[in-house]
Amino acid sequence: MIDAKDNGSIIQLFHVHKYYGSKKALVDISLNVSKNEFIFISGPSGAGKSTLLRLLYLGEPVSEGQILVDGMNLSRISRKKIHLLRRKFGIVFQDYKLISTKTVFDNVALVLEASGKKRKFIEKKVRSVLRTVGIEQKINALPPGLSGGEQQRAAVARAVVGIPKIILADEPTGSLDSDSADIILNLLKNFHAHGGTVIVATHDKELIRKAGGRILHLKQGHLYFPG
Amino acid sequence: MATYYHRAVQDLRDNGFLSSVTIITIALSVLIVSAFALFFTNANDLMNYWEKGIKIMAYLKPGTSQKNLHDIKRNIQEIYGVQDVTFISKEEAFKKLEQQMKRQSSILMNLNENPLPDALEIRMTTSSQRSEKVEEIATKIESMPSIEDIEYGQQWLRRFTNIFDLFRLAGYTMGGIFFIAAVFIMSNTIRLATYMRREEIEIMRLVGASEKFIKGPFYIESIIQGTLGGMGGIAALFITFRLISSTVENSFKYELFDIKFLSPEFYCGIILCSIFAGWSGCYISLKQFLRT
Ligand SMILES: Nc1ncnc2c1ncn2[C@@H]1O[C@H](COP(=O)(O)OP(=O)(O)O)[C@@H](O)[C@H]1O
Ligand SMILES: [Mg+2]
Numbered sequence: 316m317i318d319a320k321d322n323g324s325i326i327q328l329f330h331v332h333k334y335y336g337s338k339k340a341l342v343d344i345s346l347n348v349s350k351n352e353f354i355f356i357s358g359p360s361g362a363g364k365s366t367l368l369r370l371l372y373l374g375e376p377v378s379e380g381q382i383l384v385d386g387m388n389l390s391r392i393s394r395k396k397i398h399l400l401r402r403k404f405g406i407v408f409q410d411y412k413l414i415s416t417k418t419v420f421d422n423v424a425l426v427l428e429a430s431g432k433k434r435k436f437i438e439k440k441v442r443s444v445l446r447t448v449g450i451e452q453k454i455n456a457l458p459p460g461l462s463g464g465e466q467q468r469a470a471v472a473r474a475v476v477g478i479p480k481i482i483l484a485d486e487p488t489g490s491l492d493s494d495s496a497d498i499i500l501n502l503l504k505n506f507h508a509h510g511g512t513v514i515v516a517t518h519d520k521e522l523i524r525k526a527g528g529r530i531l532h533l534k535q536g537h538l539y540f541p542g
Numbered sequence: 543m544a545t546y547y548h549r550a551v552q553d554l555r556d557n558g559f560l561s562s563v564t565i566i567t568i569a570l571s572v573l574i575v576s577a578f579a580l581f582f583t584n585a586n587d588l589m590n591y592w593e594k595g596i597k598i599m600a601y602l603k604p605g606t607s608q609k610n611l612h613d614i615k616r617n618i619q620e621i622y623g624v625q626d627v628t629f630i631s632k633e634e635a636f637k638k639l640e641q642q643m644k645r646q647s648s649i650l651m652n653l654n655e656n657p658l659p660d661a662l663e664i665r666m667t668t669s670s671q672r673s674e675k676v677e678e679i680a681t682k683i684e685s686m687p688s689i690e691d692i693e694y695g696q697q698w699l700r701r702f703t704n705i706f707d708l709f710r711l712a713g714y715t716m717g718g719i720f721f722i723a724a725v726f727i728m729s730n731t732i733r734l735a736t737y738m739r740r741e742e743i744e745i746m747r748l749v750g751a752s753e754k755f756i757k758g759p760f761y762i763e764s765i766i767q768g769t770l771g772g773m774g775g776i777a778a779l780f781i782t783f784r785l786i787s788s789t790v791e792n793s794f795k796y797e798l799f800d801i802k803f804l805s806p807e808f809y810c811g812i813i814l815c816s817i818f819a820g821w822s823g824c825y826i827s828l829k830q831f832l833r834t
Contacts, residue, residue, distance in 0.1 A: 372748070374748070394753070395752075395753060397747070398747070398750050398751060398752040398753070398755075401747070401748060401749065401750035402750035404750075406748065406749070408748075412745050412748065413745075414741070414742045414745050414746075415741075416556065416742065417742075425746065425749060425751070426749050426750065428545055428755075429746065429749065429750055429751035429752070429755050430750065434545070473749065477749075477750070
């Protein structure tokens with residue numbers, strides 16, 4: 316069996332495979348992510364970056380192999396306990412996944428409500444996070460009324476608001492101009508500086524160059540460790 | 543809990559049309575069931591009222607001696623369920639008849655002999671004022687010596703009671719069917735609501751909401767809908783009742799009987815059933831739907 320208690324790892328993958336029918340999206344991936352690492356997963360579109368992130372929060376099950384996250388073995392998490400895994404993550408989805416019928420405020424507040432925070436605290440916290448990402452004036456807008464960049468910033472706000480252990484960001488700057496992208500990058504760096512672990516999937520070479528950190532390459536489902 | 547309630551009310555408002563349709567459908571089911579119940583409780587009271595008037599007349603053979611009469615009275619008195627036995631002499635009976643016939647009493651004048659027999663009037667205790675009990679007592683009295691004939695008014699009641707029992711059974715069945723229908727409606731509404739909001743529910747799960755957090759508001763919503771539907775149905779019945787009861791009451795003016803609305807226990811029970819129907823409908827649909 317696998318034992319993850321003794322080292323500083325927060326995420327471990329052991330010979331993970333993911334197939335969609337006969338299509339191999341990920342092939343034999345083993346990876347160790349230490350606590351407080353800042354990792355970029357780079358690679359062209361279709362390489363399997365989003366799929367890899369999905370496996371981490373049990374958006375989908377692995378086809379083969381094992382994954383441990385912060386002491387939890389993903390293949391043993393029951394339906395009823397899955398929210399405990401998800402609360403370890405703040406996730407910026409590639410397609411944002413904002414609830415279109417709820418305001419920006421409610422979308423971001425949802426994370427805190429779900430973990431049972433007090434109304435007053437939620438009010439204050441959500442406002443301050445929205446201010447940080449620069450969409451405070453859109454607090455009562457519905458997501459369909461926002462530009463792509465604004466939606467992305469709302470998604471980032473939702474990912475950081477609950478102060479998770481790990482942030483997974485799938486193309487978090489994909490719809491942003493470079494100034495806005497800098498704001499997001501600084502936010503992630505700040506989160507990292509406070510002890511958080513960050514995994515960013517992106518094909519944006521410019522972003523990687525600016526940020527620094529550990530870089531992994533995905534190509535046709537294979538993971539390469541440079542150097 | 544407070545936030546669940548808050549979210550539930552929010553959802554009800556956001557899905558106003560669907561919620562009102564659900565509430566109205568539940569109200570209609572409740573209206574039908576409680577209208578039946580109202581009819582049956584009143585019919586039941588009326589039957590009891592009629593049965594209270596039941597008495598047995600036992601006609602004595604001519605020439606029954608005073609001593610025999612005394613024995614018979616005692617024997618009848620001893621039958622379980624008999625309240626009292628009154629002797630009505632043929633003379634008394636004749637006078638009563640004269641009074642009742644008034645104008646036509648001249649017909650009686652022409653009789654040279656009183657054709658009426660001596661009789662005993664037997665009244666039953668309250669607990670025995672039921673048709674089947676009366677019939678039982680009557681058969682016992684009939685088999686006694688010196689009793690020529692027996693008569694007890696409203697023999698038709700017995701048959702009526704049987705039919706009524708059948709109706710009552712039908713009423714219970716209807717109540718059951720409408721309860722199931724309400725559960726079914728509720729489960730489909732919730733199913734539709736969860737289907738329409740599947741994206742939202744999926745996102746809630748992805749950001750770490752527990753199943754309890756997701757399902758809680760649905761339960762509260764369906765309980766609110768069940769309560770409103772139940773109260774609405776009862777209120778509609780009450781209004782209808784007030785509108786028509788005065789008319790119906792007029793036809794009972796000469797009897798000491800008034801039509802009553804359902805007892806508070808009864809309609810509170812119906813509202814509780816409707817709340818329970820809401821809850822069960824929610825339980826069933828969430829059990830099926832939120833698996834995926
Ligand atoms: N749900 C799915 N069903 C079938 N194929 C999928 C599914 N999700 C991803 N894929 C395939 O897996 C490969 C990797 O996709 P993805 O992880 O989205 O790549 P990236 O995020 O690096 O662009 C692609 O070839 C894609 O078509
Ligand atoms: Mg992708």
